[in-house]
Amino acid sequence: MTAREIRRLHDSLLHHAGDPATADKPVVIAEGQRYTYRELLEAARRLAGTLQARGVRRGDRVAIYLDNGWPAVVAIYAVLIAGGVFLVVNPQTKSDKLAFILDDCSARVLVTDAHIGEQFLPLLDGSRLPGGVICSGECPEHRAISPFDAATCAAAPEPVEPTVIGPDLAALIYTSGSTGTPKGVMQTHQSxxxxxxxxxxxxxxxxxxxxxxxxxxxxxxxxxxxxxxxxxxxxxxxxxxxxxxxxxxxxxxxxxxxxxxxxxxxxxxxxxxxxxxxxxxxxxxxxxxxxxxxxxxxxxxxxxxxxxxxxxxxxxxxxxxxxxxxxxxxxxxxxxxxxxxxxxxxxxxxxxxxxxxxxxxxxxxxxxxxxxxxxxxxxxxxxxxxxxxxxxxxxxxxxxxxxxxxxxxxxxxxxxxSDDIIKTRGEKVSPVEVENAMSAIDGIREVAVVGVEDELLGQAIRAYVVLQDDACLSTGQIRALCLRRLESFMVPQQVVFVQELPRTPSGKVSKRALLESLAS
Structure with missing residues (x-):
């Protein structure tokens, strides 16, 4: 297959699944289980038909909130075949942040797993996710939820392949920003x-x-x-x-x-x-x-x-x-x-x-x-x-x-x-997002988060914390409370208790002064 023939992101799958030389070759080995190109295309087409039956049309967004595994791979290619735009959300993402992402992109359908139901179930009331939820594992009973296995079985509807061209959106990749809220990077098929x-x-x-x-x-x-x-x-x-x-x-x-x-x-x-x-x-x-x-x-x-x-x-x-x-x-x-x-x-x-x-x-x-x-x-x-x-x-x-x-x-x-985004464990972390979560903890009056160089992590997250006068919180307690609100990679590795935070003449917290104090 030549590069000229690859115009859409899923064209490669269509080619290899239809080529006798590669159709029965493993495309994915997940948890020791082998899945072929032919199996991936068949499962993705069935799920694509189900997505279209739930109202997904060309350009609609579908959120994939799953661990690394076969269902996630199927879902990515199913969205593309259906003509939609996929966004993969880290399964460690907590409910509030998940809600923001789903609302920000007006996701029509969520493909997820039962084991993280604690995070997505509270989001199913109201007009969010008009196409409902497709759930892997033992699905909780809810009118908006249908099982993943049924969505990819032989009885699933056949998709009608829409006209999708190179400049159409293929994916939104959400990344942290200096504003403290995730932002969706728009990538097209051709990019x-x-x-x-x-x-x-x-x-x-x-x-x-x-x-x-x-x-x-x-x-x-x-x-x-x-x-x-x-x-x-x-x-x-x-x-x-x-x-x-x-x-x-x-x-x-x-x-x-x-x-x-x-x-x-x-x-x-x-x-x-x-x-x-x-x-x-x-x-x-x-x-x-x-x-x-x-x-x-x-x-x-x-x-x-x-x-x-x-x-x-x-x-x-x-x-x-x-x-x-x-x-x-x-x-x-x-x-x-x-x-x-x-x-x-x-x-x-x-x-x-x-x-x-x-x-x-x-x-x-x-x-x-x-x-x-x-x-x-x-x-x-x-x-x-x-x-x-x-x-x-x-x-x-x-x-x-x-x-x-x-x-x-x-x-x-x-x-x-030139910005203050922290790169730790290969992930981008917004200090503002961590600060917002920590500020909601009873007993914390003020907090400032910075990244410090770390050979293991790239950058470690350090939080400078000012406690309220009557508060008594330990580093361990703060980290445990953060873990309830944040993904694990966003939890500060270091917590430093201070009496006050340095400020600029305009009254803003001076992170430059904090970093300079580290160097001195």
């Missing part, structure tokens, strides 16, 4: 098809690869492991998480994994396990990293575990999926670099006043290419902040607001972030 093709090209992947995915599908890095596998006619080895590394290692050996995508937290766990009992995966030929910088020392030690692998250092952001990569052969020659722009794209640095930045000087990174988002759903103000006028009339380029240096050979070096 995601292009991004997947560029990734496959520079990673030098093939249909013979077996790609591990222990990253959440709600994280675009995890999602693209699935999209790349299906594009290639390869196989995805899908794990729920990396919580139990020994289990993942056993699966890797048993299934012959060739591609290991990770974030620094995973690599730190991997290296810690290696120190206790040496690990070696000779079958892995590609190791990729993003989310936070992988130190040169860690990259070198990973070669002990993956002696046959090319190790890729990369930089990206949800608004364009991937920005740059460093050729593995240059890791030792270009220490600290995240490489050059991915194939088919261009990057450049500008000063705050919009002037080109000379080699070696710090500037704001801008990105051109077909992979750049269409904007943020329902947020023209934030879209305008990120999408700036380009070099051509009417063109829009992505202003990352991240600070970089570029050397004379065009290699990029990350300097820092």
């Amino acid at each position: 995601m098809v292009f991004a997947g093709g560029s990734l496959v090209e520079y990673l030098r992947l093939s249909s013979d690869d077996r790609i591990l995915c222990a990253l959440p599908l709600a994280f675009d890095y995890g999602l693209y492991q699935l999209l790349m596998a299906v594009r290639l006619g390869a196989t995805l080895v899908l794990e729920r998480s990396f919580t139990f590394p020994a289990q993942v290692f056993a699966r890797m050996q048993a299934e012959g994994v060739t591609v290991f995508p990770g974030v620094p937290t995973m690599f730190a766990m991997l290296l810690a396990a290696h120190r206790k009992s040496p690990l070696r995966f000779d079958g892995v030929t590609r190791v990729t990293n993003t989310a936070a910088a992988l130190s040169d020392d860690s990259a070198a030690r990973l070669r002990e575990i993956f002696p046959q692998a090319l190790v890729y250092k990369m930089y990206g952001l949800t608004e364009c999926k991937r920005v740059s990569y460093l050729e593995p052969e240059l890791v030792d020659q270009r220490p600290g670099s995240v490489g050059k722009a991915i194939p088919g794209t261009e990057v450049y640095l500008l000063s705050p006043s919009g002037e080109p930045t000379p080699a070696g000087e710090i500037g704001v990174l801008h990105v051109r290419g077909p992979h750049v988002m269409l904007g943020y759903w329902n947020r023209p103000d934030l879209s305008e902040h990120m999408l700036r006028p380009g070099r051509l009339p009417g063109e829009r380029v992505l202003c990352t607001h991240d600070l970089f240096r570029m050397d004379e050979d065009g290699f990029l070096y990350f300097v820092g972030r």
Whole structure:
């Protein structure tokens, strides 16, 4: 199948499921269970018919609130076949945030699992989710809920494939923002098809690869492991998480994994396990990293575990999926670099006043290419902040607001972030969102949240807390209360009790002063 024939995100599945050479090849191995391309297309078509019967039409949004597993994979492709727009919501997301996302995008249907019913059941009253809920597992009794198995059985209605073209929306990828509320990154079929093709090209992947995915599908890095596998006619080895590394290692050996995508937290766990009992995966030929910088020392030690692998250092952001990569052969020659722009794209640095930045000087990174988002759903103000006028009339380029240096050979070096979004465990965390949740805890008068550098997490979340005069809360109590309101990765790893928070002359909390106090 040529790139010219892939115009929509699901075209690759249609092709491989209809090709005798790949139809019965495993597309996904989930919890040891094998599912073929043919089975994926059949299940996705049945669910697509059910979605259409529930009113999903071209461009309608369908939320997928599931753990990594077969139902999530089926749901993604079912939404695409139905002509809809999918959004994968992290299953750790709490009810309030889930409600915001569903309302923000006017989701028509929710595909979910019974084990997180505590979070979604309170949201089913009123006009939210007019198409109802399709639920995996033992479904609770509710007029709006129907079982996933029934929605994908042979009796499910046949879908009527709508006319969908490249510029149509394929997905909303929700990411945290400095405002404290998630924002939906709009990606079209053509932007995601292009991004997947560029990734496959520079990673030098093939249909013979077996790609591990222990990253959440709600994280675009995890999602693209699935999209790349299906594009290639390869196989995805899908794990729920990396919580139990020994289990993942056993699966890797048993299934012959060739591609290991990770974030620094995973690599730190991997290296810690290696120190206790040496690990070696000779079958892995590609190791990729993003989310936070992988130190040169860690990259070198990973070669002990993956002696046959090319190790890729990369930089990206949800608004364009991937920005740059460093050729593995240059890791030792270009220490600290995240490489050059991915194939088919261009990057450049500008000063705050919009002037080109000379080699070696710090500037704001801008990105051109077909992979750049269409904007943020329902947020023209934030879209305008990120999408700036380009070099051509009417063109829009992505202003990352991240600070970089570029050397004379065009290699990029990350300097820092110009906003206060925290990147921890491969996830973006809004300090405002954490502050709002903590401020609701009885006994806390004020709180300020910052990110501090951490070798394991990329950044650790540190909360500076001012207690009310009569309050008596411990760090453990605060973290436990946060866990009721926030996803686990958003819970502060560090809590520092202070008498007062530093402020600017205008009376705002000075996070700069807090960070400077860390450095002193």
